[in-house]
Amino acid sequence: MDASVKSAIMQDLSKVIFSYSAYPSSQQILSVAEALVAKFPCLKEAGSFAGLYGWQQRIKNKMHNYRAKLKSRKYAYPEIEVNSLKRKHPTDAGPSKNVKKPKKAEVNYLPPHPVGERQDTLEKERLELLDEVKKKNNAKLIANKMSKTFSSRRVEVVTLSPSVSVFKERWPALFSEAQIKEEFCRITTVPLEETFMLKLDGYTPGLLQLMRAKGGAAGSKIRPLLDTVNDSQSIEKKRDVVVCCLIEYLGERQEDLFHDCQECEDLTDKTMKVIVMHSVMAEEDPSDVCIVIEGNTVMEGCGSRTKACILLMGLIYALNLEYPKQLKNTFEAFQKLFLELDGAKLLKKVHSLKNKLMQ
Numbered sequence: 366m367d368a369s370v371k372s373a374i375m376q377d378l379s380k381v382i383f384s385y386s387a388y389p390s391s392q393q394i395l396s397v398a399e400a401l402v403a404k405f406p407c408l409k410e411a412g413s414f415a416g417l418y419g420w421q422q423r424i425k426n427k428m429h430n431y432r433a434k435l436k437s438r439k440y441a442y443p444e445i446e447v448n449s450l451k452r453k454h455p456t457d458a459g460p461s462k463n464v465k466k467p468k469k470a471e472v473n474y475l476p477p478h479p480v481g482e483r484q485d486t487l488e489k490e491r492l493e494l495l496d497e498v499k500k501k502n503n504a505k506l507i508a509n510k511m512s513k514t515f516s517s518r519r520v521e522v523v524t525l526s527p528s529v530s531v532f533k534e535r536w537p538a539l540f541s542e543a544q545i546k547e548e549f550c551r552i553t554t555v556p557l558e559e560t561f562m563l564k565l566d567g568y569t570p571g572l573l574q575l576m577r578a579k580g581g582a583a584g585s586k587i588r589p590l591l592d593t594v595n596d597s598q599s600i601e602k603k604r605d606v607v608v609c610c611l612i613e614y615l616g617e618r619q620e621d622l623f624h625d626c627q628e629c630e631d632l633t634d635k636t637m638k639v640i641v642m643h644s645v646m647a648e649e650d651p652s653d654v655c656i657v658i659e660g661n662t663v664m665e666g667c668g669s670r671t672k673a674c675i676l677l678m679g680l681i682y683a684l685n686l687e688y689p690k691q692l693k694n695t696f697e698a699f700q701k702l703f704l705e706l707d708g709a710k711l712l713k714k715v716h717s718l719k720n721k722l723m724q
Contacts, residue, residue, distance in 0.1 A: 374401075374408075375423055379431040382424070387432060387444045388466035392709050394424050443516070444475035447524050465523055469682065469700060470707035471552050475523055478516045487517035491535070498538045507538050508547065515551050522685045529659040529684060540663055545679035552682050555704060561675050562604075564703040569607055571722045576610045586613045604671040615694035615714050622692055623670055628652060633660040637689055639673040656680065674699065 382389055382397060389397070398420040402409050410419045435445050447465050467474040478487065494510050497503055518536060521527065533540055539548060549557040573594070576587050587610045594606050612619040625641045626632075632640060635657040644652040654667040656677050663680060667673035678699055681688065688696035694714045701708040702719060711719060 371423070375427040378424060379427045382428060383431060385472075386467065388464065389424075389428060391425075394421055394428075397424055443477060443520050447475060447520075471682065472554050473515075473519070473552050475519050476516045479513060482513075482516075484517060484520070487514050490514050491517065494536075494538050504543065508544070511538055511544055511547065512551070515548075518548075519552075522683070526685070529661050529663060532684065533661065533663060539683060542664070542676060545664070545676050545683060548683040549679040553704075553706060555706065557679050557704070558672075558675050560705065561678070561699070561703045562671075564705065565604060565607065565671070566600075568702065568722055569603070572607055572611065572614075575718070575721055576607075576614055579614055583613045583616065601669045601671065605669055608671050608674060611698065612692070612695050615698065615718070617692050617695050621689065622674075622695065625651075632657050632662065635660060637677075637686075639667075639670060639677060641670065658684070658686070678704070 378397065378401070382393075386393065395417070398417045401420060402417060408420070409417075432445050444466070465475075478484070490510055491514055494507065494514070497507050497510065518539070521535075522532065527535070538544055546557045549555070573591070577591060579587055590606050590610050590613075594603055598606075609619045609623070612622060622639055623641055624632075624635065624638045625643060628642050628644060632638075636659060638657045640653075640655045640657055640662075641651045642653045642655070643650075653665060654669060654673050655662050656664040656667065656673055658680065664673070664676055667676055678696075680686070681696075694712055697712050697715050698718065700706050701711055701715065702722075708719075
């Protein structure tokens with residue numbers, strides 16, 4: 366094939382790919398190469414696996430060159446600019462070291478500012494938001510300003526990695542149930558609570574069957590919880606039991622996520638926890654369920670453990686946080702099974718669970 370034709374194909378491909386992701390994964394590049402060769406069989410190359418290898422490498426190299434070209438332009442692309450060498454710490458001064466890019470299927474990881482807006486004009490909007498959150502009956506105005514300042518917030522949280530306390534002080538409007546859900550949808554384009562609940566409820570019959578058959582130490586922890594499930598139980602409590610059992614089923618400990626305590630307990634040492642508070646008079650039903658991150662109570666009145674897990678997922682995306690290492694299987698199940706975000710590559714235990722649920 367003529368080199369100019371290949372160059373034209375790569376140029377058009379790079380523009381389309383960039384509109385979806387500035388840093389496509391190897392799997393995404395492979396899927397593009399497969400689609401290209403399937404659409405135009407004449408492009409299949411002899412001597413490479415399935416005729417794809419050459420195109421995979423060209424796409425990978427072209428995306429690198431395309432990003433480099435965009436860096437040199439006057440108009441800044443935040444997702445590209447943040448990874449330029451001049452923005453990196455001297456110890457990270459390598460093109461491929463500590464690259465800030467989507468890791469949890471974020472669609473709008475570092476979006477550009479709205480047309481006509483700059484960082485200084487968006488900062489003015491942020492300061493106005495600080496006054497608006499103190500007023501009543503202005504949720505619509507707050508929502509509009511939060512949507513407008515989304516790009517500014519993402520630049521701040523991704524590039525500066527501020528502490529939760531500092532970020533909450535600068536963006537208090539974010540720390541409400543409505544805005545956590547909106548922020549998650551802005552980042553992923555996926556409705557948070559509706560998607561999670563729909564998939565959880567859909568998987569529940571299969572999950573209960575697998576959990577009842579679970580043996581060993583995990584099974585001994587799961588069975589007492591399953592014994593509380595009955596037809597008269599509310600859907601909220603049933604969901605809570607399923608989520609608690611899921612954690613144990615995946616070989617992790619529910620105590621690493623949920624912390625039951627009395628209302629007067631000090632919570633400043635909790636890094637990332639769902640706190641289930643019980644009053645002295647009523648130990649069975651919680652008086653409150655809240656979320657603590659870095660010792661700060663960031664959400665109160667969650668209502669149930671499951672709802673708290675949903676809002677915690679929203680906060681993890683909004684604050685660009687990592688999943689707790691001791692709960693990596695649980696949070697991957699939340700993301701890839703219940704929210705259906707990037708389900709192509711799964712951890713071994715989550716992959717096994719998904720296969721069993723699909724049978």
